[in-house]
Amino acid sequence: MAASIGSLLSEISDFEDPIEELQNLKTAVLAIPLNLLGETVSGLRLEGLFSLLNTNDREQTELCVVILGRILQALDPLYLAQNCRTELRGGINHSDDSVRTLAMSQIGRIVEHPEAVTEILNNPNLLKDVIHCIGLEKMSVAKEAIGALSKLAHTKAGLDALFQSNLLKDLKDVMATDDVIRYRVYELVVDVSSVSPVSLGYCANSGFISQLLGELTGDDVLVRATAIATVTTLARSQHGRLYLAQQGIMDKISNMIIGAESDPFSSFYLPGLVKFFGNLAIMDSPQQICESYPAFLQKVFEMAMDQDPVMTGVALDTLGVLGSTVEGKQVLQKTGEKFQRVLKRMSQLARNATTEMRVRCLEAINLLLTLPAAQQTEDLLGLTECWFKALSSQAMDMFRGFSTQPFPELHCGALRIFTAIACQPWGQKLMVDTPGFVEFIVDRSTGQSKESKDAKFALVKALVNSTSTAEIFGNQHYLSLRVYVREGPYYVTAVSAVMVEGAE
Numbered sequence: 001m002a003a004s005i006g007s008l009l010s011e012i013s014d015f016e017d018p019i020e021e022l023q024n025l026k027t028a029v030l031a032i033p034l035n036l037l038g039e040t041v042s043g044l045r046l047e048g049l050f051s052l053l054n055t056n057d058r059e060q061t062e063l064c065v066v067i068l069g070r071i072l073q074a075l076d077p078l079y080l081a082q083n084c085r086t087e088l089r090g091g092i093n094h095s096d097d098s099v100r101t102l103a104m105s106q107i108g109r110i111v112e113h114p115e116a117v118t119e120i121l122n123n124p125n126l127l128k129d130v131i132h133c134i135g136l137e138k139m140s141v142a143k144e145a146i147g148a149l150s151k152l153a154h155t156k157a158g159l160d161a162l163f164q165s166n167l168l169k170d171l172k173d174v175m176a177t178d179d180v181i182r183y184r185v186y187e188l189v190v191d192v193s194s195v196s197p198v199s200l201g202y203c204a205n206s207g208f209i210s211q212l213l214g215e216l217t218g219d220d221v222l223v224r225a226t227a228i229a230t231v232t233t234l235a236r237s238q239h240g241r242l243y244l245a246q247q248g249i250m251d252k253i254s255n256m257i258i259g260a261e262s263d264p265f266s267s268f269y270l271p272g273l274v275k276f277f278g279n280l281a282i283m284d285s286p287q288q289i290c291e292s293y294p295a296f297l298q299k300v301f302e303m304a305m306d307q308d309p310v311m312t313g314v315a316l317d318t319l320g321v322l323g324s325t326v327e328g329k330q331v332l333q334k335t336g337e338k339f340q341r342v343l344k345r346m347s348q349l350a351r352n353a354t355t356e357m358r359v360r361c362l363e364a365i366n367l368l369l370t371l372p373a374a375q376q377t378e379d380l381l382g383l384t385e386c387w388f389k390a391l392s393s394q395a396m397d398m399f400r401g402f403s404t405q406p407f408p409e410l411h412c413g414a415l416r417i418f419t420a421i422a423c424q425p426w427g428q429k430l431m432v433d434t435p436g437f438v439e440f441i442v443d444r445s446t447g448q449s450k451e452s453k454d455a456k457f458a459l460v461k462a463l464v465n466s467t468s469t470a471e472i473f474g475n476q477h478y479l480s481l482r483v484y485v486r487e488g489p490y491y492v493t494a495v496s497a498v499m500v501e502g503a504e
Contacts, residue, residue: 012048415456
């Protein structure tokens with residue numbers, strides 16, 4: 001096999017119509033393990049194979065891309081950097097997007113290698129070509145370029161090359177193409193900024209960050225919405241949040257939430273503003289964020305009551321995120337009647353909204369009610385019980401009704417809510433006191449999809465793992481739960497049947 005690969009590589013460019021030989025080569029390189037392929041092709045000349053990319057024959061190009069993708073992946077990045085730079089640069093500038101993507105992915109491998117990256121840093125024309133790929137129409141090529149440049153910026157030498165050389169002008173020139181390309185460059189800048197405070201400093205000093213922040217209050221509401229989403233990504237790192245706070249961005253976004261009341265176009269960007277603070281709350285402190293920026297939580301409650309499904313959906317997601325932590329639960333509880341009204345609204349949505357909205361609603365309720373054993377106190381158990389009962393006077397029957405519907409998403413969503421309360425004593429008591437419920441959870445005839453079986457198993461396992469189940473359920477029911485877990489989620493009871501044929 002190795003000999004045939006070497007022979008084909010050396011002769012392939014001599015054929016006038018190399019399709020058959022390329023097909024044979026493709027079969028050979030896919031049949032051999034990567035480590036052996038690397039040993040086989042290392043030292044062989046690949047120029048002939050690369051030259052076959054200069055064709056208008058689509059089949060030939062596709063075969064070459066598959067073969068080269070396999071061969072290049074088998075070679076060490078340092079070897080590629082030292083021996084294939086010219087060919088890779090040709091690939092980056094090829095007219096076919098699949099060739100560009102292939103070449104760019106290999107550049108991405110090279111820049112991750114501590115020695116090979118030097119070969120790229122010493123080749124500014126190659127880096128310039130990579131930067132210009134950000135502006136190409138094909139998003140997959142641009143993504144590879146952004147990824148490669150982001151990896152390059154993990155070193156000081158890479159940061160210097162991008163932000164303290166002539167390449168900075170190339171970045172800004174590409175950025176000026178249009179709105180879409182500008183935000184691709186912002187994506188790169190935010191990726192780089194997230195690595196460390198030092199990398200953020202490079203991006204800030206280049207002027208990119210201040211330009212991005214300025215777009216938060218631009219006239220174009222669609223651009224404003226995109227800017228908010230990009231700034232939210234920047235806020236995922238601690239040093240990014242610190243920088244934004246120093247620049248007064250949290251206050252600015254809070255004021256934008258307040259000002260949205262009088263803006264008829266606020267529906268385009270308001271969900272993004274709420275998501276921004278929702279992310280801050282979960283990464284830092286729900287209490288601190290909600291107390292420092294009260295307009296945020298007030299707006300979430302308003303959006304939960306809104307008739308616009310986009311607003312409602314974002315509110316549900318945000319409430320779920322906030323309520324997934326003990327601190328967030330306490331913040332919501334402090335709002336008193338306001339949150340009680342929201343819970344009633346969630347119950348209505350869970351029953352009557354579109355399937356997609358019902359699924360999001362059930363997931364939010366699941367997060368709100370989840371309280372691991374290690375976090376359970378008398379007050380918190382009282383809180384989750386109060387919320388469950390606020391949803392409906394017949395909440396157990398309501399959710400069990402969902403879990404018997406022929407929609408897997410609703411079925412599993414309801415089972416996850418039961419799983420959330422399964423380790424809480426009050427939840428276990430409700431289960432025991434609900435006629436037929438214990439029989440329902442060990443009945444394997446309901447919910448035949450894999451997702452449903454997994455969700456049912458997670459519920460039963462949560463009950464078995466709880467220290468209070470045996471006492472509350474009683475020995476007989478507890479034993480049936482343990483048997484269910486021992487048999488596993490996909491157990492099928494064997495049924496023998498005797499077929500009797502009667503004479504006609």
